Amino acid sequence: MRALVHAEVLKLRTRTAAWLLLATLGLVALTIGESVPKVGDPNASVSLDDPGLLAGIVGIGFGVPEVLVVLLGGLAFTQEFRYGTITSTYLGEPRRTRVLVAKWLSLALASVVITIATLAFSATFGIALISSRNGEVTLATQFWQTAAAAFVVMAAYCVIGVAVGALVRNQIAAAVGVLVWMLAVEQTVTPSFPAIGRWMPGGATDALLQLGPELGLEGKLLSAPVGGLVLLGYTAAALTLALLLTPRRDVL
Amino acid sequence: MTRALPCAVELHDLTKSFGDVLAVDEVSAVALPGEVTALLGPNGAGKTTTLRMLLGLVAPSSGTATFGGRRYDELTDPVRRVGAVLEASGCHPGRTPLDHLRILATASRLPKDAPTRVLAETGLAADARRRVGEFSLGMRQRLGLAAAMLGDPDVLVLDEPTNGLDPPGVRWLRGYVRRLADEGRTVLVSSHALSEVEQTADHVLVLAHGRLLRSSRLAALRAEAGVGSRVRTPDPDRLCAALQAAGHRFRRTEEGLAVDASPEEVGELAAAHGVVLHGLVATADLEQAFFRLIQESGSARRPASTEGAGS
Incomplete structure (x- = not known):
């Protein structure tokens, strides 16, 4: 398994350019810039001296990296089918569940790097922005809870992404499906119909990251532990489906 | 080794x-x-x-x-x-x-x-x-x-x-x-x-x-393939008709025709029908046997x- 994971990491390193991470951090900066309230803004959902502000904007900042790891997870399989490398991958390791697990582990390692980079960047940028607007920076318990939850969320999204890629196989269909679901469907359903949206993966993620106040959905999302369980449920379902179907499907 | x-x-x-x-x-x-x-x-x-x-x-x-x-x-x-x-x-x-x-x-x-x-x-x-x-x-x-x-x-x-x-x-x-x-x-x-x-x-x-x-x-x-022929002719349609009438298998190739018959048979047939030939060579390769097998399997x-x- 170690050799397989090493090979998967090599695949990521030889194709996934550093500019992708930099672009992601740029988008994180834009998200955070929009999330920190302006001085004297009467419409702000959270005030500049709210003790949960830093945790909230750090959590909001994970919106883009979440999409990134699902896409990267999806690419882990769809790219292999697109370029025909899946043949040599399965010839090297005919037990396909091991390939699936190796891809998830390699992506999980990548997600740890992305999570640490995002946390460090968003916390630094958030603190600088709040301070510049004369707000109060508080590293409260919620901040550390959000930081810990971010690792769980990113690992779960890796699994979901790899499973989507293994099941869909077609790169464009998988990428478009993921983007439409995460950026259109969930972004519409969760604020408009929170009773439904809070049970969706995105709503459960928002609950786990405790983003209710920042999103104007305070009291409408699940509690953080329940949100975490719902997200893990989706993750387990995706993993089970992929583990069941991947070994049975023909590679033509 | x-x-x-x-x-x-x-x-x-x-x-x-x-x-x-x-x-x-x-x-x-x-x-x-x-x-x-x-x-x-x-x-x-x-x-x-x-x-x-x-x-x-x-x-x-x-x-x-x-x-x-x-x-x-x-x-x-x-x-x-x-x-x-x-x-x-x-x-x-x-x-x-x-x-x-x-x-x-x-x-x-x-x-x-x-x-x-x-x-x-x-x-x-x-x-x-x-x-x-x-x-x-x-x-x-x-x-x-x-x-x-x-x-x-x-x-x-x-x-x-x-x-x-x-x-x-x-x-x-x-x-x-x-x-x-x-x-x-x-x-x-x-x-x-x-x-x-x-x-x-x-x-x-x-x-x-x-x-x-x-x-x-x-x-x-x-x-088993026996001897076959490769033929070049400026009038392939007439030669094909003659070969078909004589019961010989053939197929068109980039160079001309590959015929499941000896050069002597093809040459005589062409002469009898007044078909000009630009090339006629004997072949004894797998193509003949393969061609026959595939044709038979199709029918x-x-x-x-x-x-x-x-x-």
Whole structure:
């Protein structure tokens, strides 16, 4: 398994350019810039001296990296089918569940790097922005809870992404499906119909990251532990489906 | 040099259906160590599906395909036992061949120098750090072969390996494949290019419509082929009509006509019908036998006949 994971990491390193991470951090900066309230803004959902502000904007900042790891997870399989490398991958390791697990582990390692980079960047940028607007920076318990939850969320999204890629196989269909679901469907359903949206993966993620106040959905999302369980449920379902179907499907 | 662990490839009643389509129908055959066995058939005959079932990529509907008695997914170190080239494009175009081979070698715990060794063997050493996207189809075929040879395997499975190769590349491949078999490896190569099979194979398996029509030594098949002719004429339609009326099989080729009759017969027939010929040469190659087998299988789906070592 170690050799397989090493090979998967090599695949990521030889194709996934550093500019992708930099672009992601740029988008994180834009998200955070929009999330920190302006001085004297009467419409702000959270005030500049709210003790949960830093945790909230750090959590909001994970919106883009979440999409990134699902896409990267999806690419882990769809790219292999697109370029025909899946043949040599399965010839090297005919037990396909091991390939699936190796891809998830390699992506999980990548997600740890992305999570640490995002946390460090968003916390630094958030603190600088709040301070510049004369707000109060508080590293409260919620901040550390959000930081810990971010690792769980990113690992779960890796699994979901790899499973989507293994099941869909077609790169464009998988990428478009993921983007439409995460950026259109969930972004519409969760604020408009929170009773439904809070049970969706995105709503459960928002609950786990405790983003209710920042999103104007305070009291409408699940509690953080329940949100975490719902997200893990989706993750387990995706993993089970992929583990069941991947070994049975023909590679033509 | 001979291999320490000779490993035969065995297909036993191998069958695959895709819905209502029977792609491979009860194929049984053996490819032996030290020989090049050619899986020969026209496009759509079921060659690729057969090879993919052999390699565990496609699940057979019934039957078995084994290497030395074990299914591919039961081999403990598959890359060291079996090397395969199934498609020329099996590499990400943005990677270098060296990176591609390093990934495969890492996954299979092969020595670190294996990628550079096989790149040198396949004549790609100078291109090791170019992106594969810049490669010609022939170079990709060589890269596929390099990947197959990474584990120095006992068995080599090649699906249409000459596709995209230029004439020097084809000549190189013939020599390479022959050398691998002479080293004691089992080489199973599919092809629809008859001239390739004729010059490299020891044994042929003729497949059409998913059925094994013939398993035979190449020499036996060639002897059966008899003498045929290649004809060039400015009036092919009239010659075709005359050949048809006389009951001779023929087909149009890029150079003219390939006729299942001796040059004497064709020459006399042309003279009798006043058809001018620009060229008439005798041929005694596999094409005749192959052509006949395929034609017969199209008109009547008969049970496979076998003979020789591969039966």
